[in-house]
Amino acid sequence: MVLSFTFLCLPSGATAQGMPVYDNTNFISLAKQLIESGKQTSNLLKTVEFLKDQKQRIEKVSDVVRQLSAVQDLIANNQKLIAMVQGDLKEVLHSPFIKPNEINRVTRSFNEILERSMESLNYVDRILTSDYLKMTDAERAKLLKDYQQQSDEMVIEVENKTRRYKEIISFRKMQERLNDREGAY
Secondary structure, rough: OHHHHHHHHHHOOOOOOOOOOOHHHHHHHHHHHHHHHHHHHHHHHHHHHHHHHHHHHHHHHHHHHHHHHHHHHHHHHHHHHHHHHHHHHHHHHHOOOHHHHHHHHHHHHHHHHHHHHHHHHHHHHHHHHHHHOOOHHHHHHHHHHHHHHHHHHHHHHHHHHHHHHHHHHHHHHHHHHHHHHHHHH
């Protein structure tokens, strides 16, 4: 009778509010998922750290490879310089169109280039064989690249000097032919 009286006292639009019900199995499952997610995040962080270490190692190897490449290029340029100077200087000096007072000047100009080249190689040797100025591999690779560029410029300088001397010789040959032709008339 009390129960029916309660239903009668309630307004017609009222609904009964109940206590929330928790499903313990879902709560436990959610907790397990959060724990597993934490483990995966931890593993991902370890993977990121490992990948960073590997990237640094690859960069170091890359720097060493660049250094080796620059050193190989320097050596090749110096060999090329020496061969060019030996062949071209010999050709220029043996020309009858080079005057005796020019021989020392020509020889000196080529020797200066070779001396700069040898100084560069000695400096590079010091850089590579000692921990010169506590340089990093990247700084050392940049410095070697700069010396390689200087070496390339020296090769170009020898080529230009050789070309210029050969043009002088060619001009003097042509001048001699013209002078000899004038005398034949």
